[in-house]
Amino acid sequence: MNRHILVIKLGALGDFVQAFGPFAAIRDRHPDAEITLLTTKPYAALAAACPWFDHVWIDDKPKMWQVTGVLKLRRKLASGHFDRVYDLQTSDRSSWYFRLMGGEVDWSGIAPGCSLPHTNPDRDHMHTVERQAEQLAMAGIESVPPPDLSWAEGDVGRFGLPGRFALICPGGAPHRPAKRWPAERFGTACLWLAERGIIPVLLGTQAEKAEIATIRGICPQALSLAGKTSFLDILGLGRRASVALGNDTGPMHLVATAGCRSVVLFSHDSNPDLCAPRGRVTLLRRPSLRDLTLAEVEQALVELLA
Template sequence: MTIRRILVIKLGALGDFVQAMGPFSAIRAHHPGAHITLLTTKPFADLALACPWFDQVRLDDKPKPWQLPSMLRLRAMLRDGRFDRVYDLQTSDRSSSYFRLLGKAVEWSGIAPGCSHPHANPRRDAMHTIERQREQLAVIGITEVPPPDLSWVKSDISRYGLSHPFALICSGGAAHRPAKRWPSERFAALCAWLAERQVQPVLLGTEKEADEIKAIRALCPDAADLAGRTSTLDIVALARDALAAVGNDTGPMHLIAMGGCPSVVLFSHDSDPALCAPRGKVTVLRRPCLADLDAAEVEAALSRMIEP
């Protein structure tokens, strides 16, 4: 069977999206002449559209099962694609349910019951995302999966007017998982430590984290505030120029690490670095409770990266 039309499903979150870029590249290399559509969600639209591997990007509004008109529109969108093969890299209950929505004998790589190429390893959930997806693709015949690569990203960051050298600071994270955040006063102390060494701290985050970033800047006025002002592409470009980065286990740290920036990533027991840590020049520091992680230990890890 000639595979002409392909659907790749990756709905989120940001760190998982970044770690799927190796598989994205492998799928394109395996099907150089196919029309490949990515199904993702609105927060990742700009990044998805910039990716070099897709002919089309479609957005999933993730309707609830009882939202019948929206579900019917989603089903129509999936069926109108006339896909020969689907690579479900989300492998969630939601994405697996789309196997039934397609309503035809499409080749399917994932974990949907009854699919043609199931990733049936009973220990798949104990694997790091990158190894898990590599094994999933091997089942369907894609044996060469490169590491995630962001070298294609282009963005002009000169408009920020940053002083060199600078270090990126990601103090935020998912609002519904506060245990994944190092206390803001520790980030402020770290920023002051950097400023004393003539390294400008650059605070990244969303507008929702503006108050926390404002509190850090109150204690360290030398820090630059880019909250709500950076796209995903900007973050990668900033990572290329940065001396180093420190942050919680959050999506932007995956972009920064994949951008080649030496990074210290902070984990609590709310997430497991063995399953999801960023790859690259990364030092992981973990405590059951991040409030128990001293600024001095983070400074020491950072020193090993930035001082000769």
């Protein structure tokens, strides 16, 4: 019987959200076990709010040559006395932890020599959801149903939002500008929504300040929550919003996972076959998002709102 279990999921946000189902399936398979999640600091608060873990540990991700940090991590991992590890990160780093733990623990992942390997040679060509489900099936967890998110209730009442609103995610990774639809078109789409009685609510960080200013210049009715929401808040907002529109970015995974009808925009800078949000989602993809017209986005919104 596995009494002490470690789950590894370090990030990024979209990948973390798509591990909700596996997290829940692991808990269902081991209802009486003490389960610890190893993650990184940005996801610790969200992980602590989840009902699937007894403990959340933060991985500072020391470099291999940072001896003090590596030894500290090794002692931490040893202190858990883990019987089994589910490595859902399946990266070179997380596989290295198998060796750091001595290579004897029952391990689900891709670490060479592990006891429960995911052996599909095409795993890197699978969507994250199917890849993780197959990995768990090979470890004896045959079913990974959609997770119950009734716990995902951020304090969204404090925002004082209207009855009908749309979530808008115009940002994305700063180093990948090709993943962004032009802010001017987001602004016009927001105006289109506002004219139909659906108030646009802009999500993002201070890094999207310029895009949000552009959008509000075109659509003054838009409300900005940039820098004001936690991941848990975004899940709560997703459960209440009429629709969502955004680039291929982490918050759209939260929104879609919460059940919100969503239009997600992809360029050829990322592959939706591997990473697209799941749920009531319409995907629009062009090699360059500058070629995606406002009319196409509006039509997708019309169909979701029908």
